[in-house]
Each structure stands twice: as structure tokens, then as C-alpha cells.
Amino acid sequence: MKRPRTLTAAFVRTINRPGVYGDGRGGRGLSLRVHRTKAGRISKTWRQRLRIEGRLTSVGLGPYPEITLAEARRKALDNSRAVRHGGDPRGHGVPTFAEAVERTIELHRDGWKAGGTVAEEWAATFRVHAVPLLDKPVDRITSADVLACLAPIWASKPAAARRAKRRFSAVFRWCVGKNLRPDDPVDRAVAALPRVNGYAPTHYRALPHREVAAAIRAIRGVRYIHPSAMPCVEMIALTAVRAGEARGARWSEIDVEAGVWTIPASRMKAGRELYVPLSTGALGVLERALALAPDSSLVFPSRTGAVLPRNAPGRVLRRAGVAATVHGFRSSARSWMAETGVPAEVAEACLAHVPRSLVVRAYQRSDLLERRAEVMQAWSEYVTHQQGAARSRFDPETGLGGRFGGISGNLRAAGSRQIDDLGSPKGRGRAENGGATEAAAVADE
Template identity: 30%
Template sequence: MPHVATPNTEQKILAIGEYPAIGLADARAKREEAKKQLANGIDPSTAKKAAKAASQDAAANSFEVIAREWHETHMANKTADHAKKTLLNLERDVFPWLGRMPIVNIEAPDVLAAVKRIEQRGANEIASKTRRANGQVFRYAITTGRAVRNPVPDLQGAFVPTTVKHHAAISDPVQIGALLRACEGYTGHFTTHCALRLSFLVMLRPGEVRKAEWSEIDLERAEWRIPAAKMKMREEHISPLSRQALAIFEESKPLTGTGHFVFPSVRSNARPMSETPAPALK
């Protein structure tokens, strides 16, 4: 602990560190640095405290700290699955490189490098989602007074465009009629036949029809209530059931009503129907 006399003040002691954690050479270097500070009218003890405070402030405003705070706030009204995937993408692809950096020091090239690493493994959709999440973190930091700008918009055009693959849809009335007749004339398994007919009456995704559970069906109120988590929504989805849809459920109940799924697998009642297309409709 060298004795350091500051100008026009009483003698003070500056703690450099404990031996052997701080070697002799390091101690001498720090002593010389303290002497230079004194020569410039700077109190080394005060400068050391200020540097420590700045370091702590930078850690408190690091990208990861703010991103986790944003995630906890922003994802409160999202589905658990969506929130989990968003945080996983940040933990895996962003925090290792940007997490410890003070958010005010992060520039567009830093974000670009992080997202490009995701693109390089061919995960363009994850790259796009992660870029959007990064932008939202910066906007949150700005609104909470911990950043002054969002560098993500500067990256416009720097990434591989995400290709959206649309599933083919039948819009020709003649073809729709042919499909309806094919479903009605299907001669395979009974539950598959029922599921095919129901699909045209409830306007739900094929996976939602396949995974229909008897606990979701209220025949008396003519309603199908699908839990929010199952639909990837914030609220449960209520689908009114027409007279024809009710008839299909009533027709299926004697066969599968004592089980969990309305349309169970042919091989096991513990699983829903397979997603493999019915042979007659391939």
C-alpha cells in the first residue's frame, strides 16, 4: 500500500492489491500510474472509485441484462413456447458475443456479425427472428433511458431474404367439389373418414383436427374449446359446431369416446392420428 500525498491535503493511502495476487511489477506500474495522476491534479483513490462505479454501471446496462429484462416484460403476454424459443435463440446466438457489452457501445457491425453466424449454418428464419428480437431489445433500452439509438435498422438489406413457403390451396370450385367427393367416398379407417369430413366443417388446421380431445368437445353447447397453448394463442379458441359437425362427433363417440383423443392412431389409442396423408387422397 504506497503512501500517496495529494496536493494541499494530508497524506492518503492507496490500496493497490494484496500480494501475491498483485505481483511486484504490477504494483510498481500502478504506483507510477498513481504518481502521474497526482501530477495532473487527480486523486488516485477517487479515480479508482469512479472507474469501479463505471464498470459496475456498464455491467448493469449490458446487452444481456437489458435483453432478459425486455424478455420478462415483453413476453408476459406471449405463449410459453414462443417466449422459450425467443430466449433460447438469444442465449445460444447472441449473448456469447454481445451479452457482456454495454448496450450503448454496440454498433451495427456487432449485430451483423452475430446474426450472420446464424445464417452461416443455414438457419435463415431463426436469423430473421433473432434480428427482430435484437431490434426490440434496443427499442426497450431507448424507452428506459439506457440507449440513444437502435442500430438494427441500419442493417436493412444485409441479410439473406427469408423465403416463405406457401402451401398450395385449391380455389377452383370444380377441384373443391372433387376433393369433397373424394373425402366422402374414402373407404379407409372409420376415424380417418370422420376426421376428413370434419375438416371442412370447422376450418381448423389439420393438426388441430388430428389432435382433437374429447375433453375439449362440449356437445350440449355445440362448442369445441381448444386451449390457448395448443393453438399458440393467448386465449382459448372456441369453435362453434354446426349440426353436421355435431353429427360426426356423435358418430365417433361410441368408438373412441372412452379414450383421450377423438381420432386416435390406428396402432395406439394413446396417440393421435398420424399426420401421414390418407392413401386415397395422396
């Protein structure tokens, strides 16, 4: 179809070729934007170019056919008159970047793990790397503004820069969806940045498994403002759980008699409940933790009774002179399992890794609790007593005879006061129903 000098109702209705079609001279900057969606559907929207306070600005007028050509022209005329009299047709509804950040975080919050720290991490990204943008209306932020925020960290802190890029872009996409600005300026900003060669994801520093025993001895000698932080780190080393899972542990999740720690799905990265077998070494750590805070519902509380700060385990390692990260203990345990012949599916289950293959998932209906208990008991003996050092291969026939014989009566007595009997239907129901409450404790991190 031949393009008319000014838009007509027939042209607007039938044009299906992507592009921008202006209303000609005297059209007050009105245009019809036609584009094809990812689903292959043709979408048409009205926009108007206006000069407001000396800056060219694109204002959304709504989609076609909801807004007809006549209605779009009427809106364009009203907007032009408002600008001519010093007004702003956008009204006071254009938020600052800081306000857009808050709304974007709220939009995604329900999809993030309950009790997690994702929202806090997003907020920290903008608080640290987007200071010049926070007070600006979102429609006045240019690619040069974004470039000024990303350039200082692009090469020196590539992981942080890429996180910032993704999060900046999420906020601007929200703005585009709300017709607050016409585009996402992040890609144009990145086009002006150099390529960082050799970038690779950061790997957690891990100790060789032969050095874990010495690290645990050093950790026990640390003096720190949060006394429960040391047994918390030792628990992480012995059970290979993630740091957040250990810091948020509650006595209601611990079944001493069965030797099982039940972490609710709300506190797990994979969103699935996990049963962690407790070795004799781990049970000993629990006994020491109970002595430090006998009246707390948290296993490893801070000195104020709240969940341990997120950085507390890492500070314990630094004070102990351990050149590794807390998360690295998981790698140490995994490498020991590989060297001692632990089957891969059992080793992955010990680390609560979700199998990627649907076929593998189908054949792993069980969480391999008994086999994991054997592996983690052998790991505990290896890193606490070095008894496992004499074995060249993991021996599944070793068994767990006498595993709970040395448990102190103090820890058993705590079962009647603080530790729910998760082995019973009544106790298990309490744990399941209280998952959301337990997860909320970690939100203080």
C-alpha cells in the first residue's frame, strides 16, 4: 500500500509492515509505530514527539485499535497545547529512577525465594552503582548516564558490572512497559564499553580436602563477637550445606533421635525440602551450639538472638587464617567423594544438586538418605579424626554402628524442650506448616 502524506483510518487499519509512520507536517509529532512481537503478532502503538523544557521527549498515547486515529490526533493536540502553556502532558506520573527500582523489585519479589536475600542484593546494586541516576526522572536518563555508572567497574569488577547491567535493564524494561520512556538505554551504553577478554564466572576458593581437618581445628580456636559463628562454620564443613541454610537453622528442624535435619523448601535454593543426615561430628557441633544459646529457637543465633549476619562465617575463616570461602567446603567434600569412589548420584544428592535430566529425576524418587548418611559419616570421621584417611575407597559396608551412642544427654533433653519430634506425623506437620515462618528469619540478613 502506498503511504499517504498524512495518516488515514484505512492505512492505519491495514498497514502490517513494521516501521514508524508519521502523521505528516502539521501532525504535532504524532506517529504510528508498527512492530512484530516475538509471537509473530503485529502490534501498533501511538507515540508523540514533544519538546518539553528544551528536550525532545517521546510520549506514549496508547495502542491501536483501542485508540483510534481521531482519538490519537485529539490527544496530540491537547498535549501540544499543554506544552505551549508551560505544562507537561506526562503530569506528575513520571517516577524517578529510585522509585522505578522500588517498583521493579516489588514486581519480582513474589517470584524470589521466600526469606532469601535477592531483593536486598538488587537494592544494594543500585545503592552502590547507580547513585547519579537515583533522583532523575526515568524518561530523562540517557545511555551516557548509564555508561557513566557502568564504566568504572566494567573491567575491574566484571561480575558486579554484569549484574548491574542486567538489573539496570530490568528497571528500564519496566519503564518501557509502563510507557514511561521509549527504550532501554543499557544496550547502547554497553556498546560504548570495551570487550573484557578472558571473563569467566567467579569460582569459590576451596581447600583441598586433606586440609579441611586443620581448618576445623583453626576455626575452633577463633574468638568472635558472635560465639555461634564458629560452630556454624564447622556445621557447614561437616554437612556440606549452603551457608544460608546453616545460618537459618532452627531447633524445630532437628530430629536428634533419627539423626536428621529437615530443611524446609522455603529455605532451599532449589525450592525442595531437604533431609540432611547428621553424622556424629555434626551432632557434636549441635551439642556445643546448644550450650552457647540454650534458650534460642535458632541453632546458631547472633549475639542479639537474630540470624547470624551473612558475612559472619566468612569473617570466621579469615580470622582462622583459612584461605578459602565458606561455600568452598562444598567443593572440598565433593572432591573427597570423587576420590573415594562415592557414586556420582549419591555425591550430587549430598550437595542437594537437582539432576538436570528428567530421566535421572524420574529414577531418583528417593533422596538416597541412607546412602547419604553413610557418606557423610565417613566424611565427618575423615575431617575430624582423620580415620577415613586410611581408606583408599569409600566402603558402603562400613555401616553406622554405634553412631548415636556418644550423644550427650543434654542434647537429648533439648528434644523435649526445643526440638520437635519430626519423626512423628504430628511433629512433621508442625515443621511443614511453619516453613514460611522459619524462612522469614533469614530475611533479616
